Amino acid sequence: MRRVITLPVADQLLCLRGLSPERLRFEMEYGLERGTSANSFFIPGPEATLIHPPGESFREPFLEALKQHCPLEHPLAVVVGHVNPNRVGLLRHMGTVYPRLRLLASSAGVKLLQDLWTPPQRQVGSAPSADADPLPPLPPLRVIRAEHQMSVGEPDDHWQLRLWPAPTPRWPGGLLAHEDRYGILFSGKFFAAHVCTEDLEESHGVLHEEDRRFYYDCLMAPMAQQVDNVVDRLEEVSIQILAPGHGPMISQSWRSLFNDYRRWGEGQRRSTLSVALLFASAYGNTAALAAALGQGVAKAGVRVQSMNCEFSDADALRQAIHGSQALLIGSPTLGGHVPTPVMAALGTVLAEAERTTPVGVFGSYGWSGEAIDLLETKLRDCGFPFAFPTLRVRFSPDDATLKRCEEIGTDLGQTLQRQQQQRRRVVGGLKDSSSGPSLQALGRVLGSLCVLTARHGALSGAMVASWVSQASFTPPGITVAVAKDRAVEQLLHNGNHFALNVLAAGREKGPMKHFLQPFAPGADRFAGLEITESPHGQPLLQEALAWLEVQVCQRMECGDHWLIYGHVEHGALLDEKGRTAVHQRRSGTYY
The missing domain is CATH 3.40.50.360 (Flavodoxin domain)
Incomplete structure (x- = not known):
């Protein structure tokens, strides 16, 4: 159930946070399925100010909450930090109930507002539905072409709010806001995470680190250079607190998050x-x-x-x-x-x-x-x-x-x-050919041959895994290294389950041949196989020597791989006389 709560941020500043325990859209950035929160910020005054309104998904509870602080007849200025059809849908309803509404947006944002204000079914040549609500006129628009300062709040206790455009390919209408009294940066899509939480601020810096990294990888990584440009611009701003559009505010570790954004985009730059x-x-x-x-x-x-x-x-x-x-x-x-x-x-x-x-x-x-x-x-x-x-x-x-x-x-x-690819490779700082002594020695580190399988909702995946090791006794835990470009990697986040199917020596060729073949994008990795399921629905191979069902507890970034640590929750030995298949390598430069 979607609802909106009011969280006091500072004197005269409120956060109206929309909460949804369920994912809102079939988009990759919601893939962790931890719900979402949509933050808007309200400052009262002779003309009240609303910063970064949510989308139409939260329309009814949001408007009900807003009315408690801003009567319908009151003037209201809305800083539109992001423009898409979902947000424009809410703004249309606000235009109907708030007759003294005006909107502030970047040049690109204004163009998008003008293009999207009339829904497709209302455009020229379409017959409007007989029961369709009247379409309100587009409210007065203020175009923010460059950095712009405005006074907000009460006349005897006003704040200075700075606005400036921050366009990116995904969000060309991006507009950031900063107030100088508390040093709060209303960062919109930047530094956000899709988590459903009532906590105003993050209690410690790593609490939602995985969620922010997942959000970055889904949305920011494909435009890392433009994102870096925005982060560089923000270095010039006096910041004490980050107030993103999704997730809790960040005060103690915002500098680390800036550094994370640069580090996460480093591979793109190189x-x-x-x-x-x-x-x-x-x-x-x-x-x-x-x-x-x-x-x-x-x-x-x-x-x-x-x-x-x-x-x-x-x-x-x-x-x-x-x-x-x-x-x-x-x-x-x-x-x-x-x-x-x-x-x-x-x-x-x-x-x-x-x-x-x-x-x-x-x-x-x-x-x-x-x-x-x-x-x-x-x-x-x-x-x-x-x-x-x-x-x-x-x-x-x-x-x-x-x-x-x-x-x-x-x-x-x-x-x-x-x-x-070149004949000579540089691996982990060992500048040598694949036949060098250091890399030959590294290749002698053995691992058991397994097939890692995972299913999450309608999505499934599998890979041959040989970098597998027991990692703890109490609770029983294992680690497995997964290359960043593996398709199954997206199914191995904290809280998810997967299965390790340990292969038997002498019977490993069949499963390996199947799972090492190239699969077309989106292809079913289990087509033609007889499989059963673990207690949490993970695919199990009939010909395995043993199987383990694991819940992911931690992920650590290790160069070109993720190291996945999980607790073993279920398992069985399928062949008491069999021996584990192991993988002999000649070099540490390849599997």
Whole structure:
């Protein structure tokens, strides 16, 4: 059940927090399924100020809470830090009940507000429903083109609020706010985490570290350079507290979070390979596909240059095309046509890109999808090789579709990495060939051969695992190392379950042959196999020597792998006379 609570932040400053214990959308950033919270901030005064309103998902409880602090006839200025159809839906209702409403948004935000204010079913040529509510006029708009200061609060005790645009490809209408009295940065989408919590602040710095990292990997990593630019700009601001749009406020460890954002994006900055991800998105669906593709590419250690065609200039677009080893272009279909910004980007691609550059086309549509067909036809007629079959998604993508997009992106990134691979490798600081003595010695560290299997809702995955070790007696625990670009990695977060199927010596070839084969993105790894289930529904292999069901308790980042630690909750020995299969390696540079 969704509700809104009021949390006092400071004198005259309230947080109106929407709480949902369930995930709100089928988008990757909600994949941990820990619910979400949507933070808005209210300052009373002759003209009350509301910073970062939530989406329409919280409409009824939010408006009920807001009325307790701001009567309907009172003037209300709303700082719109993020614009999408969900938020515009709430603003329409606010425009109906608050006649003295005005909106403050960035230049891109104002354009999006104007484009989205009239819903698709109300646009020219559509017959409005007989019982449709009257559409309120768009409230007065204040365009924030650069840093802008405004006084808010009571006349005898006013605050200074600074606003400045912070556009990114996913959120071109981004607008940040900062108040000087308490040094609070209202950071919107930055430094957020999808967790449902009533706590105003984080009690210690690592409490939601995994949630923030997951959020970063899903949304920020595909546009790491633009995110770094925003973080660099924030270094000039006097900050005491971070107040993100989702999750608790952060006061004790905000500096560490800045450093984390830079560290998490370091792989993107170091990569010499690049994929240009060009898209436009009318209602957020094509943007969700772009984010999933970009996340997959980034997991493979390839830099993503994410560009929203509607808000990117021609020079930046040309630079991205010339500096990339693959080009992905996505579009919605609006009225049977390709949006003008995407057509312009396509023209630049056709004029500037090498015909040997791999391309990919994706998009969401409502009825016909002509825009996606046109993009594919134009690129194919010009002789571009396609990196993957065109992705056509009707309406909103679901979990399985986004997971498949991520795997497609990872496959593309891995292909580019293989093409660039050199004979000599640098591994963990050991600058030597794969036959060097240090790496030969490392290869002699043995591990049992297992098949790790995981199922979470409609999603499932599997991989051959040999970097497995018992890690504790009480409680019984194991560790397993999982490469960052493994598709199953997304199913191994704290609280999730997985199974380790220990293979038997002499009978390991069949399972290994099956699970080491290349799988198409989104393919069922268990098709054709006889499997049973563990108590928590994890797939178990009939031919295994033994199995363990494990609950993930901790994750540690170790170079190009995640080290997963979990407690063993169930298990069984299936063959008392069998011996564990082990994996002999000649070098520590490969499995």
